[in-house]
Amino acid sequence: xxxxxxxxxxxxxxxxxxxxxxxxxxxxxxxxxxxxxxxxxxxxxxxxxxxxxxxxxxxxxxxxxxxxxxxxxxxxxxxxxxxxxxxxxxxxxxxxxxxxxxxxxxxxxxxxxxxxxxxxxxxxxxxxxxxxxxxxxxxxxxxxxxxxxxxxxxxxxxxxxxxxxxxxxxxxxxxxxxxxxxxxxxxxxxxxxxxxxxxxxxxxxxxxxxxxxxxxxxxxxxxxxxxxxxx
Numbered sequence: 567x568x569x570x571x572x573x574x575x576x577x578x579x580x581x582x583x584x585x586x587x588x589x590x591x592x593x594x595x596x597x598x599x600x601x602x603x604x605x606x607x608x609x610x611x612x613x614x615x616x617x618x619x620x621x622x623x624x625x626x627x628x629x630x631x632x633x634x635x636x637x638x639x640x641x642x643x644x645x646x647x648x649x650x651x652x653x654x655x656x657x658x659x660x661x662x663x664x665x666x667x668x669x670x671x672x673x674x675x676x677x678x679x680x681x682x683x684x685x686x687x688x689x690x691x692x693x694x695x696x697x698x699x700x701x702x703x704x705x706x707x708x709x710x711x712x713x714x715x716x717x718x719x720x721x722x723x724x725x726x727x728x729x730x731x732x733x734x735x736x737x738x739x740x741x742x743x744x745x746x747x748x749x750x751x752x753x754x755x756x757x758x759x760x761x762x763x764x765x766x767x768x769x770x771x772x773x774x775x776x777x778x779x780x781x782x783x784x785x786x787x788x789x790x791x792x793x794x795x796x797x
Contacts, residue, residue, distance in 0.1 A: 570597040571688045572616040576634070577650070583674065586621065589677055596684065612642055619688050621671075624651035624658065632665055639666030646687045659694070670695035695718050723766065731758045735771055737743035 573596050577583040587598050599615040612620075620638065624631050646668040651658070653750045654670055662670070668687045671680060679724055724732070727748070734744045741755040748755070759771060768774055 567634050569594065570595055571619055571684060572597050572599050572615065572617045573619050573621065573684065574599050574611065574615065574627070575621045577621070579623070581747075582623075590680065590684075593681060596681075609641070610635065612638065612645065617645060619646045619648060619684055621648050621650055621684075622667075624649050624654060624662070632661055635662055635665040635667050646690075647689055648683060648693070663692075665671060705791040724762070728765075729760055731755065732762060732778050735759070736775050737777070 573590065575583060575587055575598065577586065590596050591598055597610070599617050622631060622634065626634070631649070635649070636646060638647060643666075648668060648669045649667045649672055650671050650673050651663050652671075652673050659670055667693060668690075669683055670685045671693070675683075686693050702746065729749060731744060734747060739747065739757065741752050745752045745755045759774070762774055763769060766777060768777060
């Protein structure tokens with residue numbers, strides 16, 4: 567007989583907490599262990615109840631949810647954490663994935679999506695909200711999940727103009743050609759190239775081009791596609 571998924575819900579909105587647990591209880595492969603109000607009480611419950619999966623509200627009023635994820639993954643590395651929010655920002659998703667979250671789910675998702683996410687995460691899968699699954703950002707998150715590249719943080723902090731320059735460098739354009747394309751002076755292009763190499767810890771234009779082209783998880787059109795994260 568297949569083991570039940572032992573689920574802990576951490577949500578400080580009573581209406582949502584009861585609604586989620588009530589929605590999931592009838593499903594025989596999921597056992598609701600408890601529904602603590604905040605993160606502090608949940609740590610004690612996890613020691614005692616040993617859940618497989620935790621549903622955690624991103625916006626807990628009394629606790630820092632990101633800090634809770636960090637603590638839980640340190641104390642309970644085998645436990646899978648799914649973060650819930652109505653409309654998570656891309657920067658929030660990346661931060662929580664790096665902290666150890668296994669997935670995200672939108673609070674207005676259907677019951678089937680809730681069930682599919684819980685079941686998938688319990689087996690070790692990583693799950694993003696459907697609207698992000700096909701985005702370039704989801705590929706960046708995959709890098710974070712797998713350890714990524716040391717330069718990833720720098721890439722995410724590129725300005726719009728720097729991302730444009732990276733794309734044109736990957737097209738083998740010279741500084742003069744890039745300046746003409748972007749209608750800026752050549753010395754300004756050189757300044758952008760210098761800043762790019764600083765942020766990515768690279769040493770030449772060739773390395774910048776290789777960075778943009780080498781991995782399918784960072785498409786060569788990174789300059790036009792990745793949203794700016796100012797975190």
